[in-house]
């Protein structure tokens with residue numbers, strides 16, 4: 001695809017060569033993310049961050065990635081803080097905000113809303129999550145992480161096994177990741193969820209049509225024994241009709257050190273898009289795994305910066321110039337390397 005000026009709305013717009021290009025550019029962003037060098041390549045550019053649903057890492061890492069390339073960030077957080085609370089349409093908001101920005105990242109509670117917004121925008125729009133539909137940049141950083149973790153074991157994206165656990169019905173990160181995996185070969189997927197929260201049939205069909213082996217189950221312990229990756233997810237309580245209904249499922253599939261040690265192969269990689277629900281009744285990924293070398297959740301968040309920097313550079317057509325406008329940093333803020 002032609003990245004310059006494009007919107008990033010769905011992973012379906014990527015071909016495999018596009019993924020390879022994004023990952024190559026992401027690899028080159030390491031010195032900037034590690035604060036060894038700074039670049040001014042996006043000096044003067046403005047990112048409009050429009051987050052109409054709660055977010056910590058997606059919003060902050062989009063912003064930090066843009067800052068790391070030398071650009072500035074303007075934010076609107078929460079529908080109540082925007083004129084949408086006064087009934088303003090997506091169309092009008094897009095026309096206005098795109099006059100103030102060079103690129104826009106948007107999160108919105110409704111599926112399809114970011115595409116509607118993008119159709120009216122005069123600058124590229126990146127989908128930071130639209131309802132239960134898609135979260136393309138999370139899928140890219142997840143796939144980038146999987147690739148890196150597998151490389152450490154001499155494996156590749158073309159032959160690996162992954163178990164996805166939790167609310168697979170509403171989880172936009174797993175929807176996007178599965179669609180992206182259709183670009184690769186010989187992936188074995190195990191979907192572990194309560195039957196009511198199963199992966200949408202259309203996604204399962206797409207994976208099977210791509211030649212992948214898919215197993216659907218509601219049994220955790222017996223299904224995580226022979227996988228390279230376990231990808232845990234939160235019950236997406238904000239997508240349920242009532243809190244009571246969401247509560248039925250919280251804490252149903254918990255992964256802790258004891259279960260991991262007893263059932264998983266020792267070097268199985270543990271992933272989660274975060275946030276993990278740390279409340280006692282949920283706790284789908286226990287803190288007793290925090291120091292476990294297989295826990296990749298904070299490697300995922302660090303990788304998110306690299307992938308989002310790569311996308312910004314490519315969408316704004318500067319990926320070849322990042323180093324040209326760089327210099328070493330003067331300060332020392334890191335207690336440990338990332």
Ligand code: NCD
Pocket residue numbers: 057058129135138172173233234236273274275
């Ligand atoms: C996810 C999201 O918002 O879809 N988080 C993220 O962006 N890293 C997952 C979640 O909220 O559970």
